[in-house]
Amino acid sequence: xxxxxxxxxxxxxxxxxxxxxxxxxxxxxxxxxxxxxxxxxxxxxxxxxxxxxxxxxxxxxxxxxxxxxxxxxxxxxxxxxxxxxxxxxxxxxxxxxxxxxxxxxxxxxxxxxxxxxxxxxxxxxxxxxxxxxxxxxxxxxxxxxxxxxxxxxxxxxxxxxxxxxxxxxxxxxxxxxxxxxxxxxxxxxxxxxxxxxxxxxxxxxxxxxxxxxxxxxxxxxxxxxxxxxxxxxxxxxxxxxxxxxxxxxxxxxxxxxxxxxxxxxxxxxxxxxxxxxxxxxxxxxxxxxxxxxxxxxxxxxxxxxxxxxxxxxxxxxxxxxxxxxxxxxxxxxxxxxxxxxxxxxxxxxxxxxxxxxxxxxxxxxxxxxxxxxxxxx
Numbered sequence: 254x255x256x257x258x259x260x261x262x263x264x265x266x267x268x269x270x271x272x273x274x275x276x277x278x279x280x281x282x283x284x285x286x287x288x289x290x291x292x293x294x295x296x297x298x299x300x301x302x303x304x305x306x307x308x309x310x311x312x313x314x315x316x317x318x319x320x321x322x323x324x325x326x327x328x329x330x331x332x333x334x335x336x337x338x339x340x341x342x343x344x345x346x347x348x349x350x351x352x353x354x355x356x357x358x359x360x361x362x363x364x365x366x367x368x369x370x371x372x373x374x375x376x377x378x379x380x381x382x383x384x385x386x387x388x389x390x391x392x393x394x395x396x397x398x399x400x401x402x403x404x405x406x407x408x409x410x411x412x413x414x415x416x417x418x419x420x421x422x423x424x425x426x427x428x429x430x431x432x433x434x435x436x437x438x439x440x441x442x443x444x445x446x447x448x449x450x451x452x453x454x455x456x457x458x459x460x461x462x463x464x465x466x467x468x469x470x471x472x473x474x475x476x477x478x479x480x481x482x483x484x485x486x487x488x489x490x491x492x493x494x495x496x497x498x499x500x501x502x503x504x505x506x507x508x509x510x511x512x513x514x515x516x517x518x519x520x521x522x523x524x525x526x527x528x529x530x531x532x533x534x535x536x537x538x539x540x541x542x543x544x545x546x547x548x549x550x551x552x553x554x555x556x557x558x559x560x561x562x563x564x565x566x567x568x569x570x571x572x573x574x575x576x577x578x579x580x581x582x583x584x585x586x587x588x589x590x591x592x593x594x595x596x597x598x599x600x601x602x603x604x605x606x607x608x609x610x611x612x613x614x615x616x617x618x619x620x621x622x623x624x625x626x627x628x629x630x
Contacts, residue, residue, distance in 0.1 A: 288323055295341060299313065329601055409438060421498070440610065449614065449617075531581060570599070570600065582597075
């Protein structure tokens with residue numbers, strides 16, 4: 254129990270809650286212990302967190318004679334955990350963000366509160382830097398024969414773009430979400446400014462049916478490799494080598510990146526796979542993740558049966574608090590055994606956009622080392 258809450262609990266009904274709360278930052282974090290605090294009238298308050306493998310609902314205790322509730326949890330240093338509070342009044346249950354916690358994380362479904370463990374800080378290179386020159390972001394549309402319709406996205410041109418230079422190409426699946434929830438344009442601007450990656454051209458790509466098209470869909474692989482990349486090369490000065498082409502994606506987007514590279518081996522020389530939904534089944538077992546994963550399971554089972562070198566460098570990251578950690582850990586030695594260069598990073602985080610944001614610097618700078626990092630290669 255943190256020192257501050259211990260004093261309040263000891264005071265019981267005589268506790269001066271208003272005075273106690275002054276000057277404090279919530280949740281209370283002290284070493285590996287963190288205490289969540291909520292104040293208000295309720296019949297029950299519970300923590301709802303998103304850590305795979307732990308009980309997802311834990312009750313807060315009310316200090317006798319007050320309307321202050323608390324729960325102590327153990328959180329390893331540098332962890333980052335997204336959560337909500339479930340407040341019950343009579344027959345009404347409501348999930349809310351923690352009103353005492355200023356830290357928020359956003360995703361396509363809304364927002365969560367964030368518990369930051371001791372030592373975790375939001376990376377400075379993810380924040381807007383007035384000294385960093387801004388790249389140009391512009392919408393694009395391309396007709397796809399593979400899909401029989403137009404596909405849209407955004408094109409990123411680096412600061413000081415020159416047609417007399419040649420640039421690597423980075424194709425980012427779920428591009429709009431990477432921009433909105435992982436600040437990817439800001440990340441690219443900052444890393445280029447800091448000379449940690451070279452100036453590059455990025456495509457922020459979206460899909461109207463990602464759970465189908467990203468699940469080892471031949472049409473998607475053909476669109477990205479035979480239509481998108483060549484047409485961009487016709488109008489932009491791109492490096493025409495595998496090491497100059499990278500596919501990036503998270504969750505199902507990671508599957509799309511890997512499966513596209515498998516269908517077109519040695520075309521995409523760089524892969525950045527974040528928390529990939531690399532579901533597979535062992536011999537004699539069934540897929541328990543649901544029918545949406547059936548194409549993924551078939552693809553992964555086949556790849557695991559006969560893994561081949563498909564790229565030059567592969568960066569894989571995953572959070573230890575997400576259910577996909579086992580699949581990602583299992584994939585890494587298979588990739589490594591093919592002779593590809595592989596780097597694997599685990600984070601004390603879950604399946605969310607800020608986890609993927611926080612790992613992007615390490616991934617991009619290893620795949621595309623900038624002038625300051627190339628001396629270490």
